[in-house]
Amino acid sequence: MIRESSQNDRRDHERMVKDQIERRGVRDKRVLDAMRKVPRELFVERHDREFAFHDGPLSIGHGQTISQPYIVAYMTEALAIGSTDRVLEIGTGSGYQTAVLAELAAEVYTIEIVEELSARAQKVLGELGYSNIHFRAGDGSLGWPEAVPFNAIMVTAAPDRTPERFLEQLAEGGRMIVPVGSGEQYLELLTRRGGAVERRELIGVRFVPMTGRIQKGEA
Numbered sequence: 001m002i003r004e005s006s007q008n009d010r011r012d013h014e015r016m017v018k019d020q021i022e023r024r025g026v027r028d029k030r031v032l033d034a035m036r037k038v039p040r041e042l043f044v045e046r047h048d049r050e051f052a053f054h055d056g057p058l059s060i061g062h063g064q065t066i067s068q069p070y071i072v073a074y075m076t077e078a079l080a081i082g083s084t085d086r087v088l089e090i091g092t093g094s095g096y097q098t099a100v101l102a103e104l105a106a107e108v109y110t111i112e113i114v115e116e117l118s119a120r121a122q123k124v125l126g127e128l129g130y131s132n133i134h135f136r137a138g139d140g141s142l143g144w145p146e147a148v149p150f151n152a153i154m155v156t157a158a159p160d161r162t163p164e165r166f167l168e169q170l171a172e173g174g175r176m177i178v179p180v181g182s183g184e185q186y187l188e189l190l191t192r193r194g195g196a197v198e199r200r201e202l203i204g205v206r207f208v209p210m211t212g213r214i215q216k217g218e219a
Contacts, residue, residue: 013036013039016055020070021070021073026074027104029198030104035072038101041053042124043060043066045083047161061116061117064114065208067096072100073100073200076101076104083104083106084127085105086152088108088154089153091157091210092111092112092135093121093156094120094121098121102132108133109133109144110133112135113211118136121181135219143166143169148171151170153176153178158182162178162180167192171192174191176189186202187202188200188218
């Protein structure tokens, strides 16, 4: 059963959007509306709910984290998701980013390697009423080949290098955002256009490493 947000939660939530996201340059109204709508406090560990709206990542167990609100909004805005888009997410984690994507896109396909996290995210997102999300528990190193092409791909764990296999699953005009690097990391935005791929290096970030076959150089 999903509990209603308290008045304090709603106040802290609005302050989070204004101070951490809007004030730092995120301008897309659809993204801001999604950040306001998705109840972040429901995606963190129960003992961390008092920190749900703080400007930082939080552990969700299994060596994984829920990203800080600004990074969620920044990456989402960079993908420029349209209402008819099909989106692939590599790394469901808590399901918070998944919910934000589902507010914007027609369909979201999300993969999580940790089965317990996938099950927990499915439960929360189901109770919140999302019906446009497809879940898979398993190694996301190969993407979701039977559901291609995707208009956008979001990767929420850091491989050492840009996964070429994911690029192959992008539609023409499709965008992918991925944190890259094993030491220093940065976000890379890639766009498939006319058979070629345009690359832009964005801001420095810190994500947990991507695990599975891609970490072993097998994908």
